[in-house]
Amino acid sequence: MDDSLIIYVVASMVTVMAISCWRRRCQKSLAPVPSGYGKVFKSHLFGKPTIVSTDPEVSKFILQSVSEDFVPFFPGSLTELVGKSSILVINGSLQRRVHGLIGSFFKSPILKAHITADMQRDLQEIMASWRDDQIVYIQEEAKYMVFQIMVKTLIGLGPGEHLQFLRHQYQKFVAGIISIPVKIPGTRFYRSLQAKKRMMKLVKYIIQEKKKNNTGCISRDIIDAFLNDGSGQLTDDLILDNVIDLMIPAEDSVPVLITLAIKYLSDCPLVLQKLKEENTKLKHKSLEGEDLQWMDYMSLSFTQNVISETLRMGNIIPAVMRKAIKDVEVKDHFIPEGWCVLPYFRSVHLDKEIYDDAYKFNPWRWKDKDTAASSFTPFGGGQRLCPGIDLSRLIASIFLHHLVTGFTWVAEEDHMVNFPTVRMQRNMPIKVKRKNIDILLS
Template identity: 35%
Template sequence: MAAGVCFLILVGLAVLALGLIMNHYLPLFSKHSLLPRGTFGWPHPSNSVGHFLQDHCSRYGRVFKSHLFFSPTVVSCDQELNYFILQNEDKLFQCSYPKPIHGILGNKSMLVAVGDTHKRLRNVALSLVNTIKANPDFLDDIDTTAIQVLCSWKDKRQVIFCEEARKVLGLGPDDVQAREILKDFLTFMRGLISLPLYIPGTPYARAVKARSRISSTVRAIMQERRRVSVENSKKKNDFLDTLLRVDTLSEDEKVSFALDSLLGGYETTSLLMAMVVHFLGQSPSALQEMKEEHQEIRGMKQKDEYLNWEDFKKMNFTQNVVNEALRFGNIVKFVHRKALKDIKFKDYSIPCGWKVLPIFSAVHLDPSLHANALQFHPRRWETQDQACKKFTPFGGGSRCCPGSELAKVEVAFFLHHLVQNFRWSTNDGDHPIAYPYIEFHKGLVLDVESKLV
């Protein structure tokens, strides 16, 4: 009996290996004669501008074929093709993340949804953003939280900024539930881009379990919020209350929405905030110019008066700094798509069913498109249009991030108080690392000196 089981296992493994080999090499015999140049080498872990992309671009050009995520793939580091892909969502291309990522994000996630389901979820997201923006307390809450976090630094010599940034965005480790979510969320992020093996102990398996625990915690928070709102007619009118009032989403979709918001609205925004603080610490001239801009804005307001939308619109240099951090830091590096039909673009074709991987970071760091591309230079945005094809930090088309403006406001308001009330320096060696996702391995440790009285 044992020998028979072993034989079946060996046969199964042989069939699996044969399937992988066939899947890998069959594209070599594609009928398409205009395929981009390239090689079907085995999947490579690099997905940012590094040796892999530099080597392939130098050998084959900015568009080349490869074999990534177990699929034949056209990789694009080309500005025009990237823009073409983004503008033809659900027409010629469709979001197509590898199946293992669905296991982490969940099938109800707006990030992996396609077609009419994605349109419905995106419309809800836009409605939520507009409702939050229209809330008169929204900007006051951002301002108040930023001040509270910075006041807690007053007697400190050193802070771990990535933790502090999450507090600014309302996800600080101040209670048991928040600590649980933060711990599980970091596990979730580490497994999001990892080898998709569901074996106990692997980053992927831990991420799937962490996602399940986060979902359970979020569901419990939602149930508690409903109970409190029934007993108390006064509502908070925050994101969660607004989400709970949406009657076009199922309970599972609301939980997924909350998780998507953690990924897009909290983690990505806190990383952007950390990037800005890191780059400003390396650029004294940009920091000084930002201080002067915010001192001028504060000089036109009463001592304890809150910031408003008009103040945000006056933060021109600050917005240039944020744009440059988005370009140079490349928080969102690439997206996954698949071709819905045979596509002819310029001198090459993309076969139906092939994956396409537009690399945003390659365009953002292309010296032929951005002068001194490997330098942090905020003043470039005084003459460069942030809506141009060569700058897509929040994606594009129907999948452009709906909360991008909210993220910029949150970062700008925090910087307003930071640059006027603190000096800081970064520790040597604590630089952003781009693999498996962008993070500061030490959490961006800052030596701080308060000017608060």
């Protein structure tokens, strides 16, 4: 996918690379606004002269500009890992076609219905094994759950030996995305490349089997959607690169969204109580024998506000990088051809001039507020807006619903870290206790 993540996936991993090392020495001045620099200023990243934008309007212009003005920028090592046919790299009409196919598939009501049913079943099975006073590591549980759901969505692969193999290889692959690009046996980068080759072999076999049996009917997974395109533009290499890249949010950004939401809820009893009240009303519906649908979860307004506030505070995708392919002017700022630009979302999301009490977790701030505003860009924007926005929210909503209606918990001490990616240092351990159903019914 494009700018974010979700299943988008991610200019995020790359951008974190770009700014994390740099941020160690200037994060204090970048958040919320770089003191003495202004909201748009010059820097130097990856050996490239770079314009950093913490101005929402300038960043919006950059994100919405067509490929005749800006193209994605990635280090050469990253391009080698994600592949030259990845939607993260390609531009123009082909990028728009692939982005459109992915977006249409992820927005499909049929897909959302399947994901809702699968996730409800899988969560119930997993949570049924939790014992009172057991320590549960939310970040690991979320990664396991989301990866399983997304692999089925992308390639139609269910639980079993092949899924375990794929997850093991994928963890090696993701670990190499942020590493020194040295292709010598034993290095993390080399292991990442080898892991991708092994994954591609499995996915290629699945593609070939689907081609033999493809009837051009309903798309049950993203490979079906690509094969049913009919344009002749989508080669096997393009399908391979994009299917594997689309798994990144399943291992990283979506599980982290769930984990951070639970971290913030654990620290904010009033927010947690309000979330419980809203979700308990929905729980009554299922206890009365009605099957919950994806629309039920998405209609939980306060739950959606909690997710929005988690995205604002957590900044799972803190920035993206673009490269100017011609001279560009915006708001009296001149961006020379060949320079990189970095819209830095984190600074905007924590800007006290935009958000009152910006460092406070306050989901009520999103009541009647437009989440499509230029000052809120957790999924990127423009033609490379993450096509998995709704899917990410749905998955997080289902997980939160089952946790808050099924359990109470006490969070153990843990800390959020930002390098090399945003995550909880100890995987967010919580001590759980199962709720009494009779109390829920009362």
